[in-house]
Amino acid sequence: MPRPFTPKIITANALLEGDVVYFTENGSWSRNMSEAELLEDEAHATIRLIDAEQQGHIIVGAYLADAKSGPKGPEPVHFRESFRARGPSNYLHGKQADARSDARSNDNY
């Protein structure tokens, strides 16, 4: 029996900003993991990685990372991806800070 395939997402760093981005279903890049395309089929994942790598003028170092499906979209499995999706633990920098300022602007503070 073939090994069951752990679902994946495709992630990379943005060329200009260097921050973490995720490959979406429509072939664009999102800064939000929940908007990533969850790849549940191995052959499809391989093809999507090739698609993602075509965009080397926008992103750097695309790779497949394990993910699981959550209520709002894909979620990280490994702690490394959790940290990449959040930002460093010692300062409120990176995505966690962006998320906070997004929330603020949405709430019209």
Place this chain on the structure above:
Amino acid sequence: MYRYDEFDTAFLAKRNAQFRAQVERRIDGSLTEDEFKPLRLMNGLYLQLHAYMLRVAIPYGSLDAQKLRKLAELAERWDKGYGHFTTRQNIQYNWPKLRDVPDMLDALAEVGMHAIQTSGNTIRNVTADHFAGASADEIADPRPYAELIRQWSTDHPEFQFLPRKFKIAITGSPNDRAVTRAHDIGLRMLEREGQTGFEVIVGGGLGRTPMVGKVIRDFVPENELLPYLEAVVHVYNQHGRRDNKYKARIKITVHENGLDTIREQVEAAFERTRAEFEGVDERVIARIRARFRAPDLVGGETQAYQDARLDPVFRSWADTNLAEHKDPDHAIVTISLKAHGATPGDATAGQMRVMAELAEQYGYDELRISHQQNVILPHVRKSDLPAVFEELKAAGLATANIGLASDIIACPGMDYCALATARSIPVAQQLAQRVEDLRIEHEVGPLQIKISGCINACGHHHVGHIGILGLDRGGVETYQITLGGDATETAEIGQRTGPGFSYEEIVPAIERLMLAYLEVREDETETFLEAYRRLGVAPFKEALYGPEKQRDAA
């Protein structure tokens, strides 16, 4: 054949213009990442977990106020208002944008600084004793030699593609503060029959296969240092394994071929290089030395200092953060970048400016970065110490913990580093905070805790009295403890205690080690390391894992 001139403005401007064009070509799509990556690495630009990282060289850790202010400016204009000082005596910026990097490099060039060659399989930034030129125990300032080595190795035609990166450390004092025994080559200054020279140590290194360096030659006269180094690197370049990255460092070359074989070949090569270099070193070193002229120290009464010592807060700081200067009216000030709960080695732009100001006003315009991630004012008149202390205090820089449990070395780990297997910074933060809450570090006394976020060992965990290595064990952050490491002239690689601890367990585990030490030490004069050496690992293992019987049953 050799560049003996300081990187001049024209050279840096040319390099920076080249890199600016390369960045443009990367952005417009004419360069792929595969083509661009080696170019950006040559210019100190890495891509980390959350952003790019720019690593700026601080040769042998020496700075002046103007340079430090420039570093502050970079932090403010192009980063998030702070910089991170590393165990390689460099500074790293964690958040630059690709487009801004050429401007950052141009700004650095204004003060003769750069990020060149802090990467690649070349001879890296030479590190030196951070008390160089000031310490009471020093034979001579090692920095002219560090500069000599830097000039010799920069763009050296034979050594641009070594089997692996190559690190050299140098100390001018018998007390080794530069971890010379954990470098590819370590140089320890000695005097023999009135002549100055060096003990040459090879094949030290941390990382995957930690080794303490071995003495390949007990004395090389100072005027033959370069030809001897050239011979060593030449032999390594021939033998070093290029087939396996993990076996490519000189420590493996020495281990595989045997020290005696390597020594013979080095001596043979030295015959030749010595003839080629005839007289070169003396002329050059004389010229370099003129640039490292010691400041004209203005002594004076020390009564103000004696009076200030009546204040227990000042005294506590003075007792931990000052070191003996060669001039009795002066002291060496170590400024702790390890406030309890803060990130080891980080300084804000504001703090950098305060330190620059202090250097200018009270420190003969000299500053040093230590591999322990602190900042040094090497020459401060004792009578100025109370004023310096007050200003440090106001800037949050007066933590009195140098050499104590909370003066932790921690690499960036998985909060920034793309190679990391676990985090190290928050472990250091929590540990320092715990030590402060318990108020035990002054009682525990000298204790070096060093944390790395992966086997590459940038946090020097192998030579920590207590070393902590963060690993990924089955998708969980796990911390391995080593004990008994020593970074000084009596260097030792620490021994693993046993199974690792989880992120939640590691701080309490280290706390148990400290408490166990207080229990078992002979008296207050016996340090943690001495107690470990006397008693072995047993009492500490028990503190970590419980009594042996129970362990067997478990």
